[in-house]
Amino acid sequence: MVKYSILLPTYNERENLPLIVWLLMKHLGKSTELSSDGISFEIIVIDDGSPDGTQDVVKQLQQIYGSEKIVLRPREKKLGLGTAYVHGLKYAKGEFIIIMDADLSHHPKFILDFIRKQKEKDYDIVTGSRYIDHGGVYGWDLKRKIISRGANYVAQVLLRPGASDLTGSFRLYKRDVLQRLVESCISKGYVFQMEMLVRANRANYTLAEVPITFVDRVYGQSKLGGNEIVSYVMGLLKLFIST
Amino acid sequence: MIKAVEWAIGGVVAVAIWSGMLLNLSSLDLDAFEKHLVLYVPLYAVISFGLISLGIICYRVATFRDCPEAAEELQHVGTL
Numbered sequence: 001m002v003k004y005s006i007l008l009p010t011y012n013e014r015e016n017l018p019l020i021v022w023l024l025m026k027h028l029g030k031s032t033e034l035s036s037d038g039i040s041f042e043i044i045v046i047d048d049g050s051p052d053g054t055q056d057v058v059k060q061l062q063q064i065y066g067s068e069k070i071v072l073r074p075r076e077k078k079l080g081l082g083t084a085y086v087h088g089l090k091y092a093k094g095e096f097i098i099i100m101d102a103d104l105s106h107h108p109k110f111i112l113d114f115i116r117k118q119k120e121k122d123y124d125i126v127t128g129s130r131y132i133d134h135g136g137v138y139g140w141d142l143k144r145k146i147i148s149r150g151a152n153y154v155a156q157v158l159l160r161p162g163a164s165d166l167t168g169s170f171r172l173y174k175r176d177v178l179q180r181l182v183e184s185c186i187s188k189g190y191v192f193q194m195e196m197l198v199r200a201n202r203a204n205y206t207l208a209e210v211p212i213t214f215v216d217r218v219y220g221q222s223k224l225g226g227n228e229i230v231s232y233v234m235g236l237l238k239l240f241i242s243t
Numbered sequence: 244m245i246k247a248v249e250w251a252i253g254g255v256v257a258v259a260i261w262s263g264m265l266l267n268l269s270s271l272d273l274d275a276f277e278k279h280l281v282l283y284v285p286l287y288a289v290i291s292f293g294l295i296s297l298g299i300i301c302y303r304v305a306t307f308r309d310c311p312e313a314a315e316e317l318q319h320v321g322t323l
Contacts, residue, residue: 019320104317136308149303153296159246213313241247 004028004041004115005094005175009084010102012052017045021061021070023108034115044092045102046084047074081169082192085182089175098172105214106170113210114172124205126172127197128212129165135211151232155194158240162201163209166194170212177205190228191235198243261285 006024010017021043029038045058058072073091075084085099098114100106106128114126130137131152140148155166167190173181177200185195200207264271264281273281280287 023320104320107313107316131303131307134308136310136313138310138314140307140309142304145304145307146300149300149307153300153303157296213310215310215314215317239246241245243245 002040002042002093004039004096004098004111004172005088005092006041006043006098006100006111007085007088007092008043008045008100008102009081009088010045010047010050010054011078012050012054013102014050014052014054014057016102016104017054017057018061020102020104020108021065024111025065027109028111032112034112034119039112039115042069042071042093044071044073044088046088047072048078048084049074049076080188082182082185082188085178089179089182092175095175096172097175097178099178100170103217105216105218107213107215110170110210110212111172113212117208117210118172120208121206123208124174124177125197125200125207127163127165127207127209128168128170129163129209130168130212130214131164132209133211135165135213137214137216139216147229151229155236158236159194159198159243161194161198163197163207165209166197168212168214169193170214181205187235187238189235190232191239194235195239195243198239202243257285 008017008020013020024041024043028041031037045054047054047058055072055074058070062070062072071091073087075087085097089097096115096118098111100108100111110128114128117123117126129135131149137145137148152164152166155161181196181199181203184199185192187195197207261281261284268278268281271278271281
């Protein structure tokens with residue numbers, strides 16, 4: 001009986017995938033107060049036709065860990081996150097769905113914190129926040145921090161979403177909650193993650209936050225340009241007038 | 244209620260109160276300074292909001308935690 005399904009959308013992650021899987025096995029497999037022989041989980045890799053052979057790596061990992069544990073459900077090309085979740089949900093067996101980045105910016109060890117938090121009051125959603133308590137970021141310069149905090153502040157003032165970190169993508173959802181939210185969301189990118197939480201807030205789903213650390217390994221390559229900021233503002237305004 | 248609608252309603256209410264005060268300025272028992280305040284309250288409100296917001300953002304940037312220990316931990320993952 002799989003309790004937790006971890007959805008891993010991937011694109012060109014042949015190097016990070018074995019590490020992420022190893023970390024998931026290590027942290028979720030160990031004996032804790034939650035369960036004496038580890039958490040019952042499966043990993044669903046949704047690869048968007050990566051040209052670097054990510055899917056071959058997945059198949060090798062399946063040889064090691066079994067194809068019940070590591071489920072491969074690829075797509076033909078890069079199709080976006082929302083649809084990746086919808087796709088993954090079709091095959092997920094768990095009661096709870098965990099979404100995270102596959103590039104090691106999210107450390108699997110926090111999943112145990114998510115699970116513990118969820119059990120406290122049977123929350124519908126538990127989301128990781130880089131802004132609270134001992135959460136944080138590594139690899140961001142001052143400019144990036146200012147943009148992050150500034151953008152978050154504007155979103156807070158306009159939308160009052162009930163969560164401190166809106167653009168994060170390390171979350172745990174009850175399965176039917178994720179299903180319903182994903183069907184009602186239409187944005188892309190950062191704004192999609194924001195829209196999920198805003199709509200959850202409007203629908204009165206219960207939400208809790210857990211501090212997480214985010215090690216940014218991509219920032220150096222993808223500068224946060226004017227284009228991204230413009231599309232963020234447009235997305236924010238769309239949410240402002242529709243939620 | 245949709246946030247844009249909430250803001251619109253809030254805006255209408257605020258403007259209504261303010262214009263009410265403006266139109267009856269002479270009949271209100273206020274001294275010159277208070278009259279000046281009433282006249283300029285929207286401007287002061289916007290400026291205050293701007294300054295407070297800047298303050299909040301600066302504070303949050305300053306207290307934004309760096310986590311080098313997390314990067315350290317990641318460094319050692321592949322090397323075991």
